[in-house]
Amino acid sequence: MIFNIKAAVLAAAMISLPTLANAQSGETTYKQVCASCHGAGVLNAPKLGDKAKWAPLIAEGQVTLTAHGYVGVRGMPAKGGNPNLSVEGFADALVYMVNNSGGKWTSPNPTTVAAINKEIEARKAGLNKK
Numbered sequence: 001m002i003f004n005i006k007a008a009v010l011a012a013a014m015i016s017l018p019t020l021a022n023a024q025s026g027e028t029t030y031k032q033v034c035a036s037c038h039g040a041g042v043l044n045a046p047k048l049g050d051k052a053k054w055a056p057l058i059a060e061g062q063v064t065l066t067a068h069g070y071v072g073v074r075g076m077p078a079k080g081g082n083p084n085l086s087v088e089g090f091a092d093a094l095v096y097m098v099n100n101s102g103g104k105w106t107s108p109n110p111t112t113v114a115a116i117n118k119e120i121e122a123r124k125a126g127l128n129k130k
């Protein structure tokens with residue numbers, strides 16, 4: 001009898017990394033992708049609910065902060081470390097964190113998403129280093 005352990009491990013890994021649908025709520029995406037670091041403050045990630053840490057970030061504005069987070073900053077991995085995460089999915093997870101950390105944002109409308117995408121391109125091109 002031959003049991004293919006490699007295939008089993010691979011299958012398990014694929015189940016734990018779901019393709020994230022845009023329709024999924026920001027709270028669900030936060031829990032699946034962001035909470036592992038932002039829940040406990042791993043690598044000094046700003047914690048959910050830590051208003052003092054989030055205030056200066058929120059002050060950067062939704063377009064800038066969403067774009068910079070999506071591209072990645074120091075210990076913050078691009079797309080929160082999930083290559084399947086869309087800009088919209090990332091943005092909604094961030095709205096959830098912000099709204100639980102002293103801010104009041106809404107899911108970005110198409111105009112805001114377009115502005116975020118523009119800022120992502122600028123950030124990637126290195127025009128906008130923080």
Ligand code: HEC
Binds near residue numbers: 085
């Ligand atoms: C592997 C751990 C990890 C995961 C997963 C992660 N983050 Fe982060 N995040 C960090 C760390 C660490 C920082 C602080 C980076 C710094 O300023 O040095 C950070 C910072 C941020 C910032 C502030 C960026 C800035 O411009 O200063 C945002 C926004 C953010 N994360 C959003 C998210 C969202 C949304 C998710 C889930 C989709 C997520 N993060 C998942 C570790 C993580």
